Amino acid sequence: MIPAAFDYVRPASLEEACHVLATTGEEAKVLAGGQSLLPLLRLRLAYPSVLVDLGRLPELHGVQDRGDHVFIGALTTHDEVMRSPVIREHVPLVALATATVADPAVRHRGTFGGSLAHADPAGDLPAVALALGCVFVTRMTGGQREIPASDFFVDYLESALDPGEVLVGVQVPKLGAGWGFHYEKFHRTAQAWAIVGVAAAVRTEGGAISEARVGLTNMGSTPVRASAVEAALRGAPSPAPDGNGASNGGHDPVRDACGEAADDTSPPADLHATSDYRRHLARVLTYRAVRAAST
């Protein structure tokens, strides 16, 4: 399809970017990797009058180890994220989930910050950011702020970013020793969005789960934190490596806990799945993700 006409601005500095965005207001759209925005423009589902291309701002780019957290610049591409030794060592869940995003072509252009700021609940990274308790660092003319992930995702395709505000990067906390991670993505074709995805971080101590963090992809208008599952998992015995806890006396506390994964969710219905089926998948996949993260 053919996008409608728009102006194109490529600021030379973050300051200039903030200024342009502040003066153009809601008419402007930030262009990062363009992998979500350009299809919207081509289908004429979005009509911004100005595209502000942040692609040449080096300060938004790269991965830094900052002690208790890893800072990922908003314009770092998915491909760079999944290959980053710092991310793979300290926040591997981010690398695991990123490796499932779309296909290699998209991952070479699409950016970490762009896909989070797009706030698509079917995207893989929002649930990860939510589960890990990431902090979103932003800049605007004359200021900056830090937004916790729990406040960042406001509604379907809507983040807490104000019109004049630029996402600079994301602080991903290192969870420390004893944690295991897994991202379980359910999709029909390799490059498709998740029908449901589950991001799990699980800490085991002495044969039991001491803490779990579970984020759900595509189970509502925003990514969802499966708090009920997290609470129910606390203290549950670690799942057996063969994953068949139920065979042991027919009762599997982890499976029971994961059975609460769909509680308080309102998953969408679309061509690929009904809401009921998504709820069912959330339970099955959460169990699989937790099990994989525990071993």
Add this chain to the structure above:
Amino acid sequence: MTEQIDAGMVARRIAESDRLGSPDPGREIGRARRRKEDARLITGRTLWTDDIQLPGMLYVAFLRSPMAHARITRVDTSAARNQPGVAAVYTGRDFAAEQGSLPCAWPVTEDIVIPDHPPMAVEEVRYVGEAVACVVATDRYKAADALEAIEVDYEPLEPVLDMTEALAEGSPKVHEAGNRSFTWKFSGGDVEAAFRDAPVVIERTYVQQRLIPTAMEPRAVVATTDGTAFTLYSSTQIPHVLRVMLALTTGIPEHLLRVVAPDVGGGFGSKLQVTAEEVLCLLLTRRLGKPVKWTESRSEGNLTVHHGRDQLQRITLAAERDGRIRGMRADLLADMGAYLMLVTPGIPILGAFMYNGIYKMDAYDFTCTGVFTTKMPTDAYRGAGRPEATFAIERAVDELAHELGMDPVEVRRRNWITHQEFPYTTIAGLTYDSGNYEAATDRALALFGYDKLRAEQADRRDRRDPVQLGIGVSTYTEMCGLAPSRVLGSLSYGAGGWEHATVRLLPTGKVEVVTGTSPHGQGHETAWSQIAADAMGVPFEDVAVLHGDTTVAPKGMDTYGSRSLVIGGVAVLQACEKVKDRARKLAAHMLEASPDDIEFSGGTFSVRGTSAGKTIQELALAAFAAHDLPEGFEPRLDADVTFDPQNFSFPHGTHLCAVEVDTETGMTKIRSYVAVDDVGNVVNPLIVEGQVHGGIAQGIGQALFEEAVYDSEGNLLTTTMTDYLIPSAADLPEFVTDRTETPATSNALGVKGVGEAGTIAATPAVVNAVVDALRPYGVRDVRMPCSPERIWRAISESGGAAAGWAGPTEAEGGER
């Protein structure tokens, strides 16, 4: 199992590459040549239709109906006309007097209803996407902007979306004449007798979902005129048919109309069409006197490229308790969509001759009713009627096997035509010239490791493994090489099925082959070069193949229905032979010998028993110079052949598929896939392998992924590739392919065609495997595409009918 497969594959690939590296100098046919056209195709060094730029060219965009069914009460184009860069805006009314009706060339019955089909709607729209108005502008952006300024008022009419409801009393009508286009009947043998007291009767209903062909290159059209003559460039499979039909539709005289299919990026039948956009671009260039271009977007294509399949099939088999089939009935409803396009009604009729498959039976009865709905028209899509037929019979035979507690391969053995019985005239009246179903099946079973997989399946069932294994069989045949003209005539098709070739020996000894086939990805330039190189005794590199332009290749019937090699390739061979006949006379004259004493070998004509000879290159130059020719010999070494086949060709094969089904989620994974195809003699093994791979991928697409979905208002929901799922390499298993080679006896090359085989075979193999995995739950069908949710629901709703099985996740339960 895997060792055996790997060894076989490796051995064959080594053998092929050896032949490529050190070929038998006398033989091109059979060599795994890399395709000579690929370098320019994949490096962008060719002109696709959308790359064509002409001076002063204008760009066309179409405003398309957002309503499935409505009366157009007002169209206001004034605002659009005043937009910058807009040259013209037209509605259907502006062209009503000259746009004619898009043609249907296949009136399958005498009383068929063929509604008027204006390229641009004038009074009523009948599907979402139907063109209502068009903008012509200086670039495609301005054209797209101006579309938004056109105002159309619609008075909604009721959509007609379900075929069964469409035929019911009181249904809203798509056309005044009603929703039934035709009912076509066919039968052989005494069906009543076959079903009377039959020990076993299997009755099933299958849904052939609507598919979107999705060629890699979207459609594009460029039209231009010098004031007298017209040229139309189109991403089409059928430049020759198109020229005739456009001349008839637009009134532009045929001799003043040139149609060019430049390199074309795929079609799968979707470009076997005379489209509204082609007609309108011609009319626009005639009216404006300037070249125009239209290129569709992918979403526009999903809406308005003709769709495929969409049939409701009721299949009834009568059989003995030992598995032998007595007879069958096939009763179809076929969704035509809103109009009949070029061969729309003929598609299900092509399938009529294939429902009996490779099996012997005493009686067969076929009925098909074509139904109008307010959806995009359907038409040819890879296989065109034959995949639907093959699916139905192959699924039903599996059901029969299950009913009888027999192995599905064994039931097939008891029914198929044995290799000693060829030529065999089937109950549908076709004479299969050759085949060896036993050999292909035995080879496939060995490659697949059938017994070992059956053992694993039993083990998983015993363990109630959450991941169950299913095994699917498909033993298919198809009628290819469309087609003997007299047969097409007897089926009321509007044209013949011949093919044309010209072979010219140039003065320097190089060879030009002009073919009436119109390749759009198949590799004709390579394969035809191999045929001509062998026949003429010239190097492969010395052959050029010309095609796709009605000025360059004025005669042809184009490419579809696995016909190109079987008819067009044979025409090339015959034309080469005619050139050689002339060359032989010239050589005899120059060598002062009798033509009967002239031998031809390795490109040289020589006098038997002597060393005296003339190479074909020397003869070429001699004919060009024309200084010393035999009495009455025209100075040329070229020839034309128009070849009309006497019979169809009948490729066959056995495909086996093992599918793992995760019963907790419904997700499927193809564990292994073996295809043993018999396409007769093989001109180029690499091309055959590519066709088989692509075909299987497309067949798997129908089985597991693809479906065009309309909502209850008649809106197409699958307008992008995020909604219309096409499997990519990442979603497909390694295919294990092999061949048996039983030459066709109906043509000089012994070839049968391979373009559609994979697609025809794969769909039932995969669905049979999915259903086989779910047998313990009492599941006996899953509607295509077998999506995870459909499989999960089939398990959930089965209630575990067989052996008390229920979902392994029962304990977790809740919503079931």
